[in-house]
Amino acid sequence: MISKVFIKENLGFKEAKLEISKGLTVFTGLSGAGKSILFKGILSAFALSESEAKVVELELDDELNLEDYGIEGEEENIFKLLKEKNTKYFINNQNIAKKSLQNLSKGFVKYLGAKENNEFSNEKFLKLLDTLEMQNNPKFKEFLDGFKKDFESYTQISSELNQILEEEKRVEELKEIAKMQIEKIESINPKVGEYEELLELKKKLSKKDKLQEAWEKASVIFEFEKAVIDALNLSDKDPTFFSECLNELRLIAENEKMEDFEFDIEGVLDRIEDLSYLIKRYESIENALQTLKQRKKELGHYENLSFEKKELEKKIENIKCTIDQNAIVLSQTRRNNLEKLQNCLNSYLKNLYMEDAILSLDENKAISSTGKDEIILNINFSNLKNLSSGELNRLRLAFVATECKILNQGKGILFLDEIDANLSGKEAMSIAKVLDELSNFYQIFTISHLPQLSSKAHNHFLVEKNGDESFVRKLSQEERIKELARMVSGEKISDEALEFAKTLI
Known part of the structure; x- marks a missing residue:
């Protein structure tokens, strides 16, 4: 407000x-x-x-x-x-x-001066007819909700079936794509963390020669081990620390020796390249493995497409039968209340000095969540387009009043x-x-x-x-009487006009 x-x-x-x-x-x-x-x-x-x-x-x-x-x-x-x-x-x-x-x-906000007919939408008419039925039969709401729920299921199943029919047109192509991806990933057979380990090994292999040369030079130190120990003993110093240090050095040197291990360098590089391909395409090995799982699932779906199609067609047939039967009941129920709605609308039109409205129900509309009914409104057998703007506004006013009366809300x-x-x-x-x-x-x-x-x-x-x-100013009660009297008699307000204005108020 x-x-x-x-x-x-x-x-x-x-x-x-x-x-x-x-x-x-x-x-x-x-x-x-x-x-x-x-x-x-x-x-x-x-x-x-x-x-x-x-x-x-x-x-x-x-x-x-x-x-x-x-x-x-x-x-x-x-x-x-x-x-x-x-x-x-x-x-x-x-x-x-x-x-x-x-x-x-x-x-x-409703503006009845605007050139719109949205008050007369089919959904609004159907809502009024359904409300009239619910006022006499409270169980009708349960029936209506059930119909809408069935139609939602029908729409969902139809969507799934249409998707299968589309897939069916190119199922061989889709199966081939899925198989190719499965074969490629399985042929590489990636392991999580493997790529990082191979990169580290590649790095180590790349400095193999330098590493061996460096340790060959460093191993000279072991030739002087006895001389150092003898010198420490002559100096009355405990040589244990030196022996331990060289033993630690020997372990490191042994671990860094690579001649005892045979590496297939070409094999390592090829493996890195294969894994790199998967990472480039799927962003990570984890994603590649997830794609493998998904493609196997899709392949199973494509191979079972015919079975799924038959199941959905069976469901569609059953639910369509139920919807069609209930749509007939819905149409008949609405037809039974059509006269009541028409009379209510016409009672307001009569008060507004308008011709009677004629409501008819067409049951050939494509079925939707509201059924297959379309309400057609005519005034004195004329289309709404033939009404003057004043008549159209009064008709809209009558419909708004009808809505409020039936729904008891607005x-x-x-x-x-x-x-x-x-x-x-x-x-x-x-x-x-x-x-x-x-x-x-x-x-x-x-x-x-x-x-x-x-x-x-x-x-x-x-x-x-x-x-x-x-x-502009708001009028008091006395001022309203004078204004109403002016509207009756003009600038010169007569006593009769004043009395009439008081009677109106």
């Missing part, structure tokens, strides 16, 4: 501040005062209308799914439009793209652009009664030229013009 509106520099309006409570909000005033400018200014903060305003700021106390748009929600959410060279949109001082704002706004903001234009007082009063009923569910904004609709307002704002500047 919008609780506050602030608009700055919107053509004739230098500044406008409104505090609004729930229910029906009506803007009245003489033609040309700026009602439509103000109305579109409010809509522009939702990116649902264009406006010349430099600043528009709305304060809403609704819980909105702002996280889906990367915006942190607050208890009071501030929608703001700023226009300089370009128009920028903000929610809670965080920038949001125009298209994203429109998508967000359409989730809780939430959001409803904008009606001069819904009572070119109507008689009797017709306007009928619209007023519908809006009064809807105001229990929606916060409603409308412009009105007739006292009947305006008399039902919970917030009545008068838009006036003084020279080139426009002003």
Whole structure:
């Protein structure tokens, strides 16, 4: 719900501040005062209308799914439009793209002045028909949930079968690719850690000659071992430390000797090259072994493809049979409630002085999670495209009211652009009664030229013009009576008009 509106520099309006409570909000005033400018200014903060305003700021106390748009929600959410060279949109001082704002706004704002027919979607009609059935038969919800669950399974199995059919077309090619990879990896037969060990060995082999030459030169020291020990003994020094040191040196020298080991250097290099190929292709030996395991599994799958295909086809046949049978039950149930829905819609259309709507059910739609039904709506045997904008808006209003009555729920903001234009007082009063009923569910904004609709307002704002500047103010009870009387009799307010206005209120 919008609780506050602030608009700055919107053509004739230098500044406008409104505090609004729930229910029906009506803007009245003489033609040309700026009602439509103000109305579109409010809509522009939702990116649902264009406006010349430099600043528009709305304060809403609704819980909105702002996280889906990367915006942190607050208890009071501030929608703001700023226009300089370009128009920028903000929610809670965080920038949001125009298209994203429109998508967000359409989730809780209905603008019946916009050229849209999204109220009459097939899903909405079906939901109303199913709700009517559930009101009399609570078990129908279980049936409906079961149908949707079966269709989800059917969709999943169909997807798996389609994948197998695609694989079947190129199964020989896929099997050949899998076999080649398996054979290549198995022929190399890699071991985890082997590559690193071979690199170390290669490094050691590469300095074999230098290593042997160095130790040959160093081994001269052992020829002087006896002479050193004799010298130490003559000097009355214990030669044990020297003997131990040379023994340690002998061990190192023996370990570094490579002539006792025969290495297939070419074999080592070839092995490194094979392992290097696997690492380059699969990033690691571990990945290569994992690929080997996966390809063997895939090969088994390809070889069992025919069996899997038959199993899935059998499942599809069984579940399709169940879905088709339940879809027939679903269609019949909806057909039984079609007249009730049509009567409910027509009761509102009658109040809005519209021709009756005719609802028909086509059962030849491609089956989906909602069944195979499509609801077709006509007014006096005319297509919706043949309705005037005023008729279409009243039809949309009647459908919104029907939704609220059947579902006993509705939430959001409803904008009606001069819904009572070119109507008689009797017709306007009928619209007023519908809006009064809807105001229990929606916060409603409308412009009105007739006292009947305006008399039902919970917030009545008068838009006036003084020279080139426009002003808006909320009317008190006494001021409302005068404004309604003006709408009845014109600038010269008669006593009869005042009495009629009091009667309306």
